Amino acid sequence: QVQLVQSGAEVKKPGASVSVSCRASGYGFTDYLIHWVRQAPGQGLEWMGWISLKSGGASSAPKFKGRVTMTRDTSISTAFMELSGLRSDDTALYYCVREGDTSSGGAFDLWGQGTMVTVSS
């Protein structure tokens, strides 16, 4: 089954870091890019960055530069996103998303189930 399965919910204190994992199955892991998108409670979607699962190259949105680190472990078909210096406004549902190939025009064609990160003192 083609899917992205993310790690479970996290509760963190302000200033801490959080790591979210995203395991791919059912397709060629390194053939695609993975993006990270977050959604604050009751709000819209916000793109954070992408990582090439083949090369490990990554790029993040200016808003997150210096705070987000994206990595992958090809041996376990898993991508990771670490966000540091957590603030209360980082409380959100974090999604990993596959960038589709030409059959979906490069749009986001496969989404993980989301990982809720709550930042609270």
Next chain:
Amino acid sequence: EIVLTQSPGTLSLSPGERAMFSCRTSQSVKSQYLAWYQQKPGQAPRLLIYGVSSRATGIPDRFSGSGSGTDFTLTISRLEPEDFAVYYCQQFGTTPWTFGQGTKLEIK
């Protein structure tokens, strides 16, 4: 960054009616880099339309997309009960990729 403005914020319609969602961008977007997503409560978004007008795999033909430049539209020709959800447009031609704020389609 390119700002996407969706309207209306909320659309109240009945099953069987036609729904039209607008997405306006602050700069011109290359057509192949405009997509639409549907999100139901408690679920991840689902890709509906890519490249302005191409339906994603498994998407019914009552969903269609159109537009160019800075003005794009998603149309649902005849609403089914399962179509009531939030709809987002997205551009992914210029970093940072950006989404509209969403339009909620509710049952009238």
